[in-house]
Amino acid sequence: MRILVTGGTGFxxxxxxxxxxxxxxxxxxxxxxxxxxxxxxxxxxxxxAEVVKGDITDAASxxxxxxxxxxxxxxxxxxxxxxxxxxxxxxxxxxGTRNVVGGAVREGLGRIVHTSSVSALFSAAHRRxxxxxxxxxxDSAYGKSKAEAELYVRGLQDEGAPVTILYPGGVxxxxxxxxxxxxAAIVTNYKSGTPIIKTGGWSIVDVRDLADLYVGLFGPxxxxxxxxxxxxxxxxxxxxxxxxxxxxxxxxxLPMPAGVLRGVGRLNDVLMRVIPxxxxxxxxxxxxxxxxxxxxxxxxxxxxxxPLRPTTETLADTARWLCAAGHLPAKYVxxxxx
Numbered sequence: 306m307r308i309l310v311t312g313g314t315g316f317x318x319x320x321x322x323x324x325x326x327x328x329x330x331x332x333x334x335x336x337x338x339x340x341x342x343x344x345x346x347x348x349x350x351x352x353x354a355e356v357v358k359g360d361i362t363d364a365a366s367x368x369x370x371x372x373x374x375x376x377x378x379x380x381x382x383x384x385x386x387x388x389x390x391x392x393x394x395x396x397x398x399x400x401g402t403r404n405v406v407g408g409a410v411r412e413g414l415g416r417i418v419h420t421s422s423v424s425a426l427f428s429a430a431h432r433r434x435x436x437x438x439x440x441x442x443x444d445s446a447y448g449k450s451k452a453e454a455e456l457y458v459r460g461l462q463d464e465g466a467p468v469t470i471l472y473p474g475g476v477x478x479x480x481x482x483x484x485x486x487x488x489a490a491i492v493t494n495y496k497s498g499t500p501i502i503k504t505g506g507w508s509i510v511d512v513r514d515l516a517d518l519y520v521g522l523f524g525p526x527x528x529x530x531x532x533x534x535x536x537x538x539x540x541x542x543x544x545x546x547x548x549x550x551x552x553x554x555x556x557x558x559l560p561m562p563a564g565v566l567r568g569v570g571r572l573n574d575v576l577m578r579v580i581p582x583x584x585x586x587x588x589x590x591x592x593x594x595x596x597x598x599x600x601x602x603x604x605x606x607x608x609x610x611x612p613l614r615p616t617t618e619t620l621a622d623t624a625r626w627l628c629a630a631g632h633l634p635a636k637y638v639x640x641x642x643x
Contacts, residue, residue, distance in 0.1 A: 306416070306523060307331040309374045311361055311405055312381030313353060314338070314345045316481045316488075317420065317473070317512060321378060324516035326351045330523060335359045335370045335381075348480050361401030367408050376416035376523055379405040382451070398450035399457065406458055410466045417468045418522050419458050423508065423535055423600060425451040426472060429592060434472065435601035436531035444574065444589045462530055469528045473515055474508030474535035474600060477619050479626035481512075491548075491623055493585070495637040498557030499545040505563065505595040507544050510536025511619040514609065521608040528608060535600025537616045551621040553640025563595035 308325055312318035313334040322332050327350070334353040336342055337360050346352035359366030361381045371377065382398045402419065409417045425448065426434045428441040440455050441448070461468050481488040487509075515534060522528045539547065549556045570591035573584040606613075625641040627633035635642035 306375045307333060307373060308376040308378055308416075308523060309333050309335060309370050309409075310353070310378045310380065311335045311401070312379070312420075314341045315380065316478075316483060316485055317476060317515060318378075318380040319345050319349070319480070320478070320512045320516040321380060321519045322346075322353050323349045323351055324513075324520050325378070325523065326353065328520045328523075331355075333357060333370065333374060335361070335367065345482065361405055362397055364404045364408065367404045368412075371405075371408055371412050371414070374412075375414060376418070377405060377409045377414055378418045378420070378519060378523075379409075380420040381405070382420070394446040394450050398447075399453040402454035403457060406461065406468060410461055410468070415467060416523055417466070418519065418528075419454075419468055419470050421455050421458070421470050421472050422451045423472050423474050423533065424448045424593075425455040426533075427593060427597070429596055432596050432598045433601065434533055434535060436472075436529070436533055436604060445587065448589060467527075468530070469522055470531045471518070471522070471605070472531070472533045472535075472600075474510045474533075476510055476512050476515060477623045478512035479622045481623075481626075484632065488623060488627070491620070492627060492633050494544070494548055495552065495556060495624070495633060498559045499541055499548065500566065500594075501545065501558050501560045502541045502563050502566065502595055505593075505597045506538045506540045507594075508535045508538050508597060508600065509616055509619060510534050511614045514613050517611070518605055518609045521610060524608075529604045532605040532608065533600045534602055534605040534609075536602070536613060538597065538599040539616060541594075547617050547620055548624075551617055551624060551641065552638040554637070563591075566591045566595055 308330050310322050313322045326332050332353045333355040339356045342356050357370050406419050423434050426438040431438050440452050475487045477487050570586050570588035574588045624638045628638050
């Protein structure tokens with residue numbers, strides 16, 4: 306099957322492209338900067354069959370890229386939590402989804418996969434994310450953009466369009482060239498320590514397992530309309546111990562009350578409205594961390610067809626790459642240092 310992949314120079318999209326190509330599909334990549342493609346795929350065994358220049362916010366270039374394709378995987382999004390990129394996030398993610406997913410529906414493509422996020426569904430009222438969880442009302446620009454896109458795509462599903470929505474949790478693994486929030490948080494945990502909280506936890510899914518799931522979604526059987534792959538959920542205590550295990554040294558532990566963290570996050574939200582600053586601790590982020598519960602991954606695991614990788618393997622490969630790429634000093638991960 307010829308499949309158009311958006312976001313193929315990003316973390317999730319590049320691994321998905323490799324997996325789909327190795328499964329025998331003909332992958333066409335839509336890229337704003339085709340010159341980046343060679344560098345992104347240098348660590349991988351294969352790359353896309355074709356690269357076309359275009360932008361998901363440009364409907365004409367999207368329509369041209371869709372021509373001749375039987376399926377589309379929409380994985381492009383601006384993943385950023387900083388306030389200075391809020392306008393870019395809001396202007397790109399929802400409109401890009403309308404162009405790509407909406408364009409694929411108009412073209413009559415038979416297999417359309419939209420990559421959403423658990424952040425579009427998680428709330429204090431609906432802590433356990435399932436495929437049937439209603440769309441949330443997030444505070445962050447990223448969360449709002451994903452929720453807006455989510456409502457649009459669910460509307461297409463209600464009209465009978467053959468669209469599957471996938472909700473990944475916190476995606477980790479090697480070769481995250483853009484240092485997404487999850488990967489950056491691993492660096493912070495090693496350098497500064499792990500906040501130890503009695504409630505909540507971390508949702509971790511390996512990018513390679515996610516890529517294998519995409520292959521299943523483009524298999525011979527029609528996929529479910531909505532699937533969640535939150536991955537394994539670790540308490541902050543378990544995360545700290547796993548980070549220490551793979552690094553070969555103790556990682557600092559920072560005991561913190563959940564209520565205090567949420568309070569500081571809400572205070573930071575107020576401050577960021579009046580001063581030009583970006584704080585890592587936000588109200589929404591602390592809600593995720595302190596109230597998170599394991600997702601219902603049942604449907605996704607059925608399509609995936611194999612067990613998830615051990616979390617220690619994911620953390621070790623992530624930290625090893627961070628060290629080799631110069632993002633994490635070797636002293637923090639002596640067991641993994643080159």
